[in-house]
Amino acid sequence: MGLLQFTKQGIYCERADVYIDPVRSVNKALITHGHADHARSGHKHYLCHKDSAPILKLRLGKKIQVESYGYNDLIQINGVRFSFHPAGHIVGSAQIRVEHKGEIWVVTGDYKLENDGVCIPYEPVKCHHFITECTFGLPIYQWRPQEKVFDEINRWWHQNQQLNQTSVLFGYSLGKAQRLLQNVDESIGPIFTHNTVFKVNETLIEHGISIRSTKSIDRVKDTKNLRKALIIAPQASMDVPWMRKLQPCSVAFASGWMGIRSSRRNRSAGRGFVLSDHADWEELNLAIKESEAEHVIAMHGYTDSFAKWLNENGINATTEKSMIENQQQESDGLSNHSHDTSASKSA
Template identity: 50%
Template structure:
């Protein structure tokens, strides 16, 4: 292998010196390759952006008038001294892993990913490489997800029970990906589905791309428990327990996140229910994805990095940690409460 690594780790982000670009940089750079539209990966201020065709509409919605080029999944493009391609990550619609090849060496940057199909996102595709940079948001054995069908059954039972008692159900979920995944999973025959402005705006962008979702209504002024009894309200986590949510009266609140697998997190959040549903890979998903790459060297980022690195070393990998500013589901939650972002207000 060449003496200079194909990718380097800098204070601006993951850099490809031979290609003259960064991947999901967190400080302004001239050229950024973006894995997906969540705010901890797609940030403002870069000179030029490259993302998948399916990720571009949400990125434009969130960042406004930027110089954005698009690439199809699997398309190989020469940039400087390397060849890049984008491959499905299964995280949210349009999300990608980025493959970089140069001088006989292949690296893959995972971005955020999950291995279980969700009917909305393009299914995760393992990509063979020498070095894999993997997220490990949920890199502990305690994080093992139930099948999506089982979670949907629990959600529908909770919603139907609340509706039968005359209560509105308020479900906290991130506006890009998780909210739409929940819409597709619940039974709209139970009652109307209402949405916070941040969720409705992002959902409209995805509908315009041809993604089929059940009918929803923006829960703006004049929409409350009296006008829509027994409704399901999908809102960013930041909206739970606020005056905006109080308009729905003595509602039942719940939160959908992988963190709900931890009792301490459920208690601290104080919601009536916690549904364990994540757009990130669980313990088994992380391990199966890494094995499928055939990589000998693995760098892990954002999550239980120290523990997961030691585990990988025990399995025989050359493993390391990449310090980044990606924060997985925590960052997504903060993004939805940022009034400076388009579509986040009521």
């Protein structure tokens, strides 16, 4: 038995009696970041990075018990040393380092290596055991620098203005929306956000995190004034009444899955911009190399293919099903659907 174990509740450290990103209610949960598949309701105590704390309270309720820490702060629980380290995924995202008697594990949560200009950039952490996501763990997934992607987005927005169309850009309300907002060229025109995004931004700004302030689309009475605007909204709002009021409009999605034609077609998007908050193929391999880990455990995504590649290249790698996959198997009897699980994550 290693320092960390994989259970139905989540990744478990028995000596400290704590879980990491558990999917079922536990007494004490260390949370890598605020996305719903990692931060769930029902735990008695939450421990997270200080920038994740306001997000957890916004999403899970102000009454939850949260202890928050800075990056590299030492947390000792029954002799086990825990610390949070930048993951570069979204604001407040963290890798969790676990150490006891010289044995070191790192749980990455979700991460990316490119500096997005919003969250603290990823920092490599050396360890013996490296538990990594591999949402985009195939060689076909290789991202272009975000500057080039935003050049495309800015041109699309400007072209829509020439056609007297409102530009609506869909991205996940926590993470992607802030990245879009922070990196588009605000000199092109006014920027508005869906109210869900607005509330997240407002929460972050209130807690000292630098995000461009915008107006909520809910506060706009005359949609004719939006013809030159960019509106950033979550995908769930695509078919709601307010969208119909924006016609004529041009719609686009920002996601790592936009590199796949079927994803663009299924979302009925006029445009797709390949922009992911997860590590691509090259970044996954670099993160593993920089960790200097003796053992890599692949979770969340193309686990079998990625582990096979690592083993063929001299890196001892195994796989573990995510707790989400185990829950899904219990409910629908599926035996292996790593791609489907990956696609359900915010990308």
